[in-house]
Amino acid sequence: MSADLREKQLLQKAKMGDENSFESLILSCQNKAFNIAIRYLKNEDDAMDALQESFIKIFRHLSSFKEDSRFDTWVYRIVVNTCNDMLRKNSNQKITDSIFKTEDEKETVIEIPDVSGSPEEVFNKKEKTEHIISCLEKLSQEQKEIIVLRDIHGFSYEEISKMLDCSIGTVKSRINRSRLRLREILLEQNEKHFV
Amino acid sequence: MTRINGIRRESVMKCSEIRELLSLYIDNMLDDNQVKEVEEHLSSCDACRKEYNELKGIHELLGQAEMIPVPDEFSFRLKKTLSEEKLKMIDEGLITKQPKKKNRWRLITSVAAIFAVGILSYGLYDNVMGNLPFPSDGTDLAGMKAATEETNNVKAAGLKGKTGESESKMEDPGSTSNGRVVMKEQGTEPQPMTTYKVNIAAADNAPTDSGSVQTNDAAAGSRQSEGDRPAATADVEVESIADTEGCFEYFALKNSMISQDECSRSLTGSGPERNSAAVQYYNKLIEEKLAGFDYQVLECTYAQAGEWHFRIFIFRGKDGNTYNEEIRIIGKDGKTETICSNGFMGL
Numbered sequence: 020m021s022a023d024l025r026e027k028q029l030l031q032k033a034k035m036g037d038e039n040s041f042e043s044l045i046l047s048c049q050n051k052a053f054n055i056a057i058r059y060l061k062n063e064d065d066a067m068d069a070l071q072e073s074f075i076k077i078f079r080h081l082s083s084f085k086e087d088s089r090f091d092t093w094v095y096r097i098v099v100n101t102c103n104d105m106l107r108k109n110s111n112q113k114i115t116d117s118i119f120k121t122e123d124e125k126e127t128v129i130e131i132p133d134v135s136g137s138p139e140e141v142f143n144k145k146e147k148t149e150h151i152i153s154c155l156e157k158l159s160q161e162q163k164e165i166i167v168l169r170d171i172h173g174f175s176y177e178e179i180s181k182m183l184d185c186s187i188g189t190v191k192s193r194i195n196r197s198r199l200r201l202r203e204i205l206l207e208q209n210e211k212h213f214v
Numbered sequence: 215m216t217r218i219n220g221i222r223r224e225s226v227m228k229c230s231e232i233r234e235l236l237s238l239y240i241d242n243m244l245d246d247n248q249v250k251e252v253e254e255h256l257s258s259c260d261a262c263r264k265e266y267n268e269l270k271g272i273h274e275l276l277g278q279a280e281m282i283p284v285p286d287e288f289s290f291r292l293k294k295t296l297s298e299e300k301l302k303m304i305d306e307g308l309i310t311k312q313p314k315k316k317n318r319w320r321l322i323t324s325v326a327a328i329f330a331v332g333i334l335s336y337g338l339y340d341n342v343m344g345n346l347p348f349p350s351d352g353t354d355l356a357g358m359k360a361a362t363e364e365t366n367n368v369k370a371a372g373l374k375g376k377t378g379e380s381e382s383k384m385e386d387p388g389s390t391s392n393g394r395v396v397m398k399e400q401g402t403e404p405q406p407m408t409t410y411k412v413n414i415a416a417a418d419n420a421p422t423d424s425g426s427v428q429t430n431d432a433a434a435g436s437r438q439s440e441g442d443r444p445a446a447t448a449d450v451e452v453e454s455i456a457d458t459e460g461c462f463e464y465f466a467l468k469n470s471m472i473s474q475d476e477c478s479r480s481l482t483g484s485g486p487e488r489n490s491a492a493v494q495y496y497n498k499l500i501e502e503k504l505a506g507f508d509y510q511v512l513e514c515t516y517a518q519a520g521e522w523h524f525r526i527f528i529f530r531g532k533d534g535n536t537y538n539e540e541i542r543i544i545g546k547d548g549k550t551e552t553i554c555s556n557g558f559m560g561l
Contacts, residue, residue: 025544025551028517036309038296039515039525042289043542043553050555053284067288074292075299079308148275169241170276176243195237198269205272 026090034081041078048091051172052098058155058167059102073101088181095174096182099164106160154204162197169194228255229262236266240273283556286538496522496545503543503550503561506532512540521546531559 032040045052052073056066077084077097084093152171155163168174168182176194180187232255238244239252256263303309493514500511508530515523522545528537541554541561554561 028519032517036300036303038293038300039523041296042293043523046542046553046555049284049288050281050557053288054281057282063282063285067285067291070284070288071292071295075295078296078299079303144275144278145280148279151272151275152279166276170273171279173277176241191238191243194241195234198237198272199233201272202265202268205268 027086030081030084030086030090033078038078041081044090045074045077045094048094051091052094055095055098055167055172056102058152058171059099059164060105061156065105069098069101069105073098076101089178092178092181095178096184099168099182103160103164151201151205154201154208157204158197158200161193162200165190165193165197166201170198229259232256232259232262233265236262236269239266240270281557283558289540492520492545493522495548496524496543496550499545499550500524500526500543503552504528517544519546528559533560 026044029040029044033044049070053066053070056069056073057063060066060069073094077094084090155166158166164183165179168179169176174182176187176190180190183190232252235244235248235252239249244252256266300309497511504526507528509526509528512525512527513523514525517523524543524545525540526543527540530536535558537556537559539554539556539559541552541556541559544551544553552561
């Protein structure tokens with residue numbers, strides 16, 4: 020049976036209140052949804068809360084899902100909205116350990132990766148990635164959101180436009196501006212370190 | 215063409231335009247003409263090329279960010295919350311309770327449940343309660359067979375008392391790959407259509423590739439005199455089906471139990487009733503698939519259109535890592551499909 024057909028069947032049962040079918044339905048997008056939430060909320064506990072709240076909302080409003088679009092895109096959209104709601108509510112964010120914190124608590128500074136082979140690659144790729152991710156916090160929420168969805172999770176422009184409920188033109192310009200801004204932040208950090 | 219700070223005006227303008235296109239270029243969102251224009255510019259403009267390389271590098275590194283697995287406790291937490299939410303939704307009238315199965319199914323399943331209680335209680339004693347009859351470590355089922363055989367003996371003895379006419383006997387377990395309880399009327403010829411209750415089936419009773427189930431021509435069956443007894447009691451219901459192997463009862467935690475006569479009918483039918491042999495078959499595939507895993511099958515349910523859904527809890531993977539996560543394996547058309555959100559399990 021094709022995955023689509025199976026998804027349709029699970030959806031039908033879940034709409035009638037079958038929790039098991041619902042759990043099967045969300046199983047395939049649970050991991051990605053959790054990681055989206057973590058990037059937004061920066062800690063596992065909040066991400067789990069957001070994920071649970073999202074799934075309950077989805078379960079409750081399953082009947083409103085129009086089956087002409089992809090189910091997982093709909094799920095991620097709800098997760099994004101839930102995360103944004105939580106961020107707005109918790110404007111005095113509690114201080115918790117970020118999963119991106121480095122061990123020695125100092126800000127690591129690395130050069131912007133230069134594929135042309137420029138000098139001084141200080142850290143390995145993983146640490147570079149983590150540093151770049153930590154710099155996302157210096158972006159505006161809107162800029163960070165688009166980077167998370169496009170660059171970290173690889174959603175297409177069309178998917179992002181559905182998830183954020185905006186036009187593809189808006190997605191295009193936001194992605195470009197956000198990446199340029201992120202690059203500037205990394206450059207600023209490099210300058211601070213080397214001056 | 216004017217010069218500004220030594221740079222041709224045309225190039226300055228073009229750089230700012232190109233800059234707006236760099237992200238789209240990285241994401242393959244430009245048409246062919248635009249791609250050509252960007253590439254031509256990048257080949258001659260060091261500043262733009264540097265910026266492009268840096269943006270591309272950032273994009274690629276972010277794409278390699280590690281995915282963090284969903285914590286183990288989440289699924290239990292979600293399950294509990296979903297159940298609570300469902301009750302709320304029923305109270306609010308948003309959903310109705312699950313439609314009741316047809317009366318026929320209810321009668322059969324409830325009757326089968328009574329019949330299975332005796333098996334289950336013995337199974338509980340032998341620590342097989344709640345498990346499907348295929349242990350994950352692939353140990354021999356002899357102990358379980360013996361348990362079932364003894365229960366069958368008890369039933370057989372009871373049956374004998376009830377019928378007053380027939381006598382039951384236990385077949386020599388060694389004579390078949392399963393232990394079988396054969397209900398036989400003394401002195402009667404084996405009838406072509408008989409209900410059996412057998413032990414946990416052996417692995418060689420997988421359905422054939424045509425979808426039909428192996429049948430056993432051995433005339434080991436006989437017909438019970440009274441045909442109206444419910445199958446789930448100590449009596450065995452008379453059913454007119456072909457003598458077959460591979461019919462067995464399986465145990466589920468929820469109300470998915472199939473009665474003996476449903477099971478029996480399944481082996482000759484071509485429709486969804488081919489359940490028992492199918493479950494046995496898929497269990498075998500699951501065992502092979504999960505060789506080396508420490509797991510427990512939580513539930514086996516029959517969905518529509520011939521699908522068997524197995525809920526399986528993975529304690530440890532074959533890599534030795536602890537997962538404590540639930541997966542699902544769906545069996546249909548002789549194949550299995552695994553639904554697993556954790557990509558690290560290797561499933």
